[in-house]
Amino acid sequence: MFTGIVEEKGTVGRASLGSQWGSLTVRAAKVLENTKIGDSIAVNGVCLTVTSKTRDSFTADVMAETMRRTNLGRLQSGDPVNLERAMAADGRFGGHMVSGHIDGTGTIRELRREGNAVWVTVEAPPAILELIVEKGSVAIDGISLTVACAGDDAFQVSVIPHTGAETTLLSGKPGKVVNLENDMIAKYVKKLTGVYARSGGGTISADASAGSNAGERERGSKDSAGGRAEGCPGGERSGLTEEFLRIHGF
Template sequence: MFTGIIESVGTVTDKAFLASGLRICIDTGLATELRDGESIAVNGVCLTAVAIGQGRFEADVSPETVRVTSLAGLDAGSTVNLERALAANGRFGGHVVQGHVDDVGTVTEITSEVDFWRIKVRCPEELLPYIVHKGAIAVDGISLTVAKVEQGEFDVQIVPFTWQHTNLDSRSSGDQVNLECDIIGKYVGRILGCSSLDKDV
């Protein structure tokens, strides 16, 4: 489990397509604190770290994860948000993030508002029931608060610290981002028999 509080921004150094799925290699200072087999969220996707060494790690991405996330679009030089799994005695600073992406959204607008930024994201229709005003959503693994929801899009406002310590400063209109809705809302939808999500990874 994760909290959406990004620990580091890594850089993709290599991506190799396998017979099915792919393997990515990421440079990061967090590599010294990882062990083979540990979970790490990469742009909000829970992956397993392997082949750790010399300031980098590798991770395999399954065909299903390739299908429903934006990871296949990463190239050498792409920056990615990284968060290790929450320790049992760790501080819970964001919200419950599983690393199971619901779908991919598209950035439609980034607006500077003096010291802050507002990002507008178009999302698939089936996610809209789970995106609520002032509710939580993970965007590329970042725990954010929904500022507005309207006409198939939602807005989030970004504070300076988040802008400077995530990969959001490299985003532009048209970019794809991984979206994970609040798990509590998804459970309620399932219990009430009105869930519109059936392809979580």
């Protein structure tokens, strides 16, 4: 378990990664303190197991599933990476609950400065966007961030100077591929409400669902000027409607 508070930026020493599997060696300092073989370290948000270590580096195996789901296969020697050790039981929850199990990747569309912050717009697939909610949490390359606005094909976060300096997020350009992990609570809620519906607790027809979503999108578009971030990509996505709550007994 991690919290999305990056401890340091490491550097890829060797990326022995084929098309489906391989190993990764990362040069680091802080995350090596008290680290043992078999411990977990998140690399760009990906939970990896330390298989060997030296005074200034550690090595981890990367399996095929990790290559499919993440951006690790794109790493090259010298690339910076975000690093975080697994959370200690007596540690502070500075971010949010992060498992280190990436749901998929997104692409940075735009970086835009506003005052002392930088707005980052991230394009993502529908399966990830449906669990993104405004003012909720998301992990981007292992960084715990608050969603500033959520649209139909992208979402935005606003990055403070400290986060920008201590992580890799602002070092890339538009087009950079980033790892995304949805809030695990949202994933469990989605799973459990689906199980409830299949067990006879209520279903929503495809037509009703489509009509409801269309109405929500229209209302979101009309309300977009009411406090939403400037340049927010599309209408706000939300499957949580009054109809949904009523059908499921709320």
